[in-house]
Amino acid sequence: MPDEGPKTDSDDEDREDEHREDEDVAFQRLLADLIAAVERGERVDRDALDRDYPRYAKSICEFLDDHERLHGAVDELFEPPSEEDPYATLHSSEDHRSGSRVWSLARFGETEFPISFGDYSLLREIDRGGMGIVFEALHCSLNRVVALKIMRTAGLASEEELRRFRFEAEASAAIKHPNIVPIFEVGEAHGLVYFTMAFVDGEDLSSLVRRRQIQPREAAKIMSKVADAVATAHRQGVIHRDLKPSNILVDEKGEPYLIDFGLAKQEESRDALTCAGQILGTPAYMAPEQASGKCIQNPASCDLYSLGAVLYELLTRQAPFHGPTPFDVLLQVVDRDPARPRQLCKQIPRDLETICMRAMEKDPAQRYPSAEQMQLDLQRFLLNEPILRPRPTLSDRMQMWWRREPILVSHLCGIFSVLLVVIAAQLIRETDSQNTKLKVTLLLVWLVGSLLFQRLSVVNRMTDVAHWLWAAFDVATYTTLIYWADPPRGLLLVGYPMMITASGLFYRARFVVFVTSVCAIGFLLLCVSVEDPMTLRTDFCVIYLSGLVVLGLCLVSMIRRVRGLSDYFGRGNE
Structure with missing residues (x-):
């Protein structure tokens, strides 16, 4: 065996760094899975956690405790009372302006009133997003209806989240324009940060x-x-x-x-x-x-x-x-x-x-x-x-035009290139004119079909169907064109791997598998239906078919890796 040389301290440090990175990734995945389980209402087995992940168990348990306390505080503040409370009943009425359900608390023997939140009375929930929940509220001191936005993460918010929330209020308040909703007040109540703005009834x-x-x-x-x-x-x-x-x-x-x-x-x-x-x-x-x-x-x-x-x-x-x-x-x-x-x-x-x-x-x-x-x-x-x-x-x-219709432009370039080659071959070699007419007719059918599928692809509900049908139509048309071509046909087989490679530009694994499958079927049909030097070599057919499958699998692996990275970094930006 060759001498690899003495191991240095830097090699050990590199291995330790890689090990720490792997552990960090494993920890992040574990934490994400546990949070998802808690959100689904599942119970976390803390004994098993302490046994399997002793290094992280304490930190994770503290985080889960904080997470449960936060949700408990928010639920206690905003959820309607339980039906088991003999002194409270839950009423719902249809709001005539928005059609949404308006929930309010009515105590026994008293008239209906909203939830109290500082100097405001929350009338109904309007909307909720990544940063906060927006309510229609009554400002009791001034007796006016406002929109009140409460930050969802409250006391557990990071400095960046708090800064973004405050900046939203500051940015809106600083701009004076009749078509920008004005900000009235920024404050804190029950440990929750909020700001109020003009209420738009619409x-x-x-x-x-x-x-x-x-x-x-x-x-x-x-x-x-x-x-x-x-x-x-x-x-x-x-x-x-x-x-x-x-x-x-x-x-x-x-x-x-x-x-x-x-x-x-x-x-x-x-x-x-x-x-x-x-x-x-x-x-x-x-x-x-x-x-x-x-x-x-x-x-x-x-x-x-x-x-x-x-x-x-x-x-x-x-x-x-x-x-x-x-x-x-x-x-x-x-x-x-x-x-x-x-x-x-x-x-x-x-x-x-x-x-x-x-x-x-x-x-x-x-x-x-x-x-x-x-x-x-x-x-x-x-x-x-x-x-x-x-x-x-x-x-x-x-x-x-290329950016707007890249698929159509690619098809038109390919179809017209083949059309020129067919016509040039007819003029130079004076081949069978009837066969040339069939090829030209097929290319024109391919052209019309491409224009039709392009029109279908711009319709929202038809986009996916159009792309799948278009791919199948391309392979079928190209296979027919090879069938009508004169032997040897070996160079024309480059079209199948080109189609598979082009399908990878959609970054959809199932689409690549579909195109690879129909290309393989098209090639097999050629092998059993035409007399050509390529069909006389069984080993050639097997190697070529294996190459199509390997190309498709490589593309699928690449797409899944890219999508996995996109999902990972996408969660980090949320």
């Missing part, structure tokens, strides 16, 4: 879009006011970073109000805004540079992209990008352009489509220079005046 844009179709001019009017509010925030150095339909409330008169500055940042604090590797926001409405976690040179441009994404949903009733997981949505945000709104609804005016797509440009430099400029274009549209139209070059148009 619904958010997300609910409004689900309930009814918003007309283009109405959408432009709403977004004009929201863009003006965002422009005011930008002038005061505040970047929202989480603009989406659910963060825009619309009252009964149709007036929009911007809320939830929980992810907002001061523009001058560049270090916090441009932290590499940090993804904050909602994927479907997130700017590409924000989704990729890269350094952001112009943070305000992220809000401009989100304004365009919200306008897109108002016009089309669907988000610009959608997928089975946030990871799939992020991939599309970074690499693809959305389908143009008029592809989904022909009634959308071209000028409004232009405003929407300009705000959603991948390159921040190609977007509106400011939210104020976008608001001015929306005003021009509402006044039937011409909007500003930057003239894209031919290169810009080609790049936009």
